[in-house]
Amino acid sequence: MSDFDGLRALVTGGASGIGRATAELLAERGAQVAVLDLDPSSVTKPLLAFRADVTDDASVREAVAAAVAELGGLDVLVNNAGIGAQGTVEDNDDEEWRRVFDVNVLGMVRTARAALPHLRDSRHAAIVNTCSIAATAGLPQRALYSATKGAVYSLTLAMAADHVREGIRVNCVNPGTVDTPWIGHLLDAAPDPATERTALQARQPTGRLVTAAEVAGAIAYLAGPLSGATTGTSLAVDGGMQGLRLRPAGR
Structure with a gap:
């Protein structure tokens, strides 16, 4: 597909996981893509790499400005940078609540704020935020993380x-x-990683974990010009x- 020919995209948290899969897919489909990440050292051409800390407004503004200058403009922003958190509402102190909100919510605010002046000059402007199933379903041991993703939704x-009347579409994906790698770290830290992986797989009706490439495909759909009538939508x-x-297996 070449539906992104001539378009310029920016992906935060694009050095690994969902962000990396998205950046590579957009590039394959014709976009020029800049990656913003706290550690972009693994990013290789044709992707452009810029270091940015989404908790630091000056860092974000500087990186966005540099990326847009190199790209020659901006059409698509994928707000993907984020971190996880475990526990009930009792298990994380105030500082941890502030830290996770600072990355997962305010990080998107800072990046969008820096990108919007450039997106207004585009005829195909789109923002896609990476949200989560945790925004719409109650998951155990995810109080803090869920609260941030509810805010993102x-x-x-x-x-x-x-921004709809400015011609800027805004949507989110809910993986x-x-x-x-983050799920890998959680599994490694579990008392029984194999049992924990089986439990995570079992709670999804397909019986397996979602792949980063599948989420990237959904992001690309929402970001692309073929979905020009889609805004204010969350795609699970x-x-x-x-x-x-579903009924239990075998019944």
Whole structure:
């Protein structure tokens, strides 16, 4: 496919996982792509790499300005940078709550704020935020993470309303459990990694984890000009976890 020919895209958290898969897919489909990441050392051509800390407004503004200058403009922003958190509402102190919100929510705010002046000059402007199934379904031991993703979901809707008349579409993807390095770290830290992986797989009706490439495909759909009538939408990529209620196997 070449639906992104001539378009310029920026992907935060693009050095690994969902962000890397998205950046590579957009490039394959014709876009010029810049990656913003805290550690972009693994990023190789044709992707452009820029270091940015999404918790630092000056760092974000500098990196966005440099990326846009190199790209010659901006059409697509993928707000993907984020971190995880485990535990009930009792298990994380105030500092950890502030830290995760600073990355997962304010990081998107800072990047969008820096990108919007450039997106307004595009005829195909789109923002896609990486949200989560945790925004719409109650998951155990994910209170802090879920709260940040609930905020991202609401932020997406508000941004879509704010910018639709400027010709800027804003949507989000809601992945289920994705087989990324972060999930790998969680499994490694579990008392029984094999049992924990089986449990994560079992809660998705497809019986397996989502792949980063599958989420990237959904992001590319929402970001591309072929979805020009789609804004204010959340697209679940969760193996049916949000909407399906299956009987137990064998019944």
